[in-house]
Amino acid sequence: MTTTRPFGRALCAMITPFTAAGALDLPTAQKLAARLVSEGCDGLVLNGTTGESPTTSDAEKTALVRAVREAVGSAAHVVAGVGSADTRHTVELARAAEQAGADGLLVVTPYYSRPPQPAVEAHFRTVADATDLPVMLYDIPGRTGTRIEPETMLRLAKHPRIAAVKDCANDLLGATKVISRTDLAYYSGSEEMNLPLYAVGGAGYVSTVANVAPRQVRAVLDAYDAGDTAQAARLNHLLLPLTELMMASGLPGTVTAKALMDAGPVREPLQPAGREATDGLREAYEALLRG
Template sequence: MTHDPVRPFGRLVTAMVTPFTADGSLDLDAAGSLAEWLVDEQGHDALVISGTGGESPTTSDAEKEALLRVVGEAVGDRARILAGVGTNNTAHTVELARTAEKAGAHGLLVVTPYYNKPPQAGLVSHFTTVADATGLPVLLYDIPHRSGVPIQTETLVRLAEHPNIVGVKDAKGDIAATSDVLRRTDLAYYSGEDSATLPLLSIGAVGVVGTSTHFAGPQTKEMILAYERGDVAGALALHRQLLPLYTGIFRTQGTILVKAGLRALGRPAGPVRPPLVDATDAELDQLRRDASAAGVDL
């Protein structure tokens, strides 16, 4: 697996859901086989394990470590494995990061501390402390509508000086701010919102960390490659085709609908853990319509 500094985690990355058994316990065999399907059949370059989409708020630290080891054994020689280690407690995040490094992760996804609303100086301290804690490359996750706090432009420019902070999963929805960071740093930007991937490519992003990409991975990768080749019309056609699924996957909640769609395909996923609730028949029917409109059969 060659390392590309421009695209440290490739182009197509998915925040993989975490399969559970019918009684809600961790299904490690299913996690390995889901990872193999995504990498070997759907063309993923990297997987995020224990991101929010992997129900990280309701999995234990021991479960997170076990998942990383199993997925690493399954596909770690063919895809890069990113561990979601972000919490709103710096010491806990450092602990998760060190465990992830020992478990064989190739990189870390670190979300902005949520709910406690640290000031920008607190963000610099948090991210720097975590980046110092291991030798792994770090992808910052900027998602203010969930975390409550944006990583401001000057903060991102400052953090970009850290040798281990290599990129951003960008769900800020501010093209001008992102463009300014890309102009001033060499951070690798990944769209954190499926529908924003093409617009972000146009200002210098390199890929996506997706949700609907559980189902539209090959088409999304082709959209990115088409844009890179200079086939802007082809990329735009794919963006428009896939838009109903890019947005539809979030109608209820991303993890809920991904698991419903995987179950519909006969793929191992299992239920979600509370406080999430499984999709209703009506919600699954709507997802099937959204996928069908995008040319994807669920």
């Protein structure tokens, strides 16, 4: 087992800014991307769950990748979400992202159709074969309905362009098994797992909370790398109230992140956070800043 970091260590699952009228807001996206990098993000994951990918068009996805690439240059890795329920469509999105300047691809398990594991494996191989970019598999069975089973991960790890996993399966045993037997870079996709997964050989995280608290999310792993595990745990505990409200309050992370940011509305069917939820989020955020 070798801990590799093909996309950096501290990645933000970036929101997609919209104007008040609901159009894609590229200038705000560029400003946000630059700020996140300046505050410690090694990479930006675009057009994922937090980026509202189900409600953005193919053209909007490509335009966002191109704009963020222009904004951050070579200062951060740009990973483009290209997943869909259709293998052919996913390949088209992957090729468009490559042409737009992405450094890598985030590919989610095909959803709704609930393909068996051989079909899941075939889907990822087909997409990985379609471009020259490294691939991050996105294992989020709570949304897709289908797990990428550890045995499937072990087989996919042999593909030369399948380099990483965004892990939202919340199965530390399964993740540790794959980490111990492959060179796949495991990135936590659930903030409460950032530190535990890192401690067993994970590569880092892809965080929604990092949209609003990039320095604080990164500081946990910085402390761990410095050998101060007690400080890492303390900082992780400080993040917990905000993480819980943003990610486990019954509202999607996109909604809670945008409630704390000047990044425009969410797109329907999502609805903005109500006043009570927003007030609670702001209180937790301010408490985190106070330390």
